[in-house]
Every structure is written in structure tokens, then in C-alpha cells.
Amino acid sequence: MASSANVHCTNATDKQISYANNSSLQKKVLLKTRPFLEDTIKDMLSKMAPVPCIKVADLGCASGPNTFFPACGIVDIVTRICREAHCESPELQVFLNDLPQNNFNTVF
Template sequence: METGEDSSKYPYVSALCMNGGDGDKSYSANSLIMRRVLSITKPVLVKNTKEMFANLDFLESVKVADFGCSSGQNTFLVMSEIVDTINLLCQERNQKQPEIECCLNDLPSNNHRS
């Protein structure tokens, strides 16, 4: 993990960084507990997404953001569930599905390409 300038300016950054890649110590290989939590909380996510869109008549575009995401599949589980819920609501209402922009953001030193 390379934190570069961040680690000298902000010493806590190295403690918050995730290990990229697919190795034994990577976040991806050690995120089963988080995946289980996501699975358990899925009904709450779906319910809250539906409630947010219940009073909206028509949307041309929607932005969904995850501030604090990391590498691995868990990042995409939440986003895909939100997107699926929005698309299902549009189908139920016979509305055109909006353009959905997903923004994934984390510490600059967390490399999602590794």
C-alpha cells in the first residue's frame, strides 16, 4: 500500500487504508463479515430507497454516492441494490428509468485498480 504524501500530513490515513488486490490480507479477501451485514441490512436499504422516491413523480437523472467505499465486491452490492430498486419502482409506475450516476469515493490512497 502506498500512501505517499497523505501519510506524512495525516498519520491516521495509513490506519484507514484498505489493502487492495486479491491477496490473503486484502480487503476483498477479508470482507465476508461486511458482506453479511449488507445482506442483513438489505431490506432497510430497499425500504429507504423506496421511501425516498415515493413522493417524486418523475426523475430524469439520479446520483447515488458511496463516500467511504473500498475495493472489492461489497462496494457494488449496495450500488446495484439501489439501482435495481429505482428501476423496479419505475417499472411499477410505468415510468421511464432515469439515468443513474454512481459515485464511488474514498481516501485518495485507497487504490481501487489494484
């Protein structure tokens, strides 16, 4: 079994060289994949009965605000689809997961 002690976490935003300040490629990939995310959410919502809550998990959210780009994108997409369908938006719960050594304080 792999030990988390041997796994390196990303540098938090309080470090001189941080993951969040060096992830422009990730942001580009997010923008490029947004139409697929939108189609997937649309398809998912069309196949299920109205629900009061949708849960989203970021497995490896890292430090810094990166996790909010996809999370806010999902909120925007769900809100817009529901508004267009004249139905109430469900509550969204976002679960942020990472290694114990990750600096979660710098996420917010």
C-alpha cells in the first residue's frame, strides 16, 4: 500500500513558487473541455427526476483557488440549464479532497 508520506503535495499559494500561479495550462484545458462538461451535465439532468441537491467531489483539489474554476463552472451550467427549463436549481455541495499534507487553508 502506498504511503501518503512519500507523495508530494502541490506548493500552496503562500510559497514563492506556487501550483496555482503555474497552472495556466490547466485553465486552458478547463476552457477547452467546458462544452463536454456542459453536454454531460445536460444529459445527466435530463435523465434524472428533479433532485434537491447535487454533490460534486474534487478528488485532488490541491491548494490555491484552482478547484473553484471547475466548481463555479458547474454551478453556472446547472443554474443556466435549470433557468432555461423553468425549474428550481438544486443545491450544490462541493467536497474538496486531497492528501492530509495539503494546505487547505490556501484554497479560500
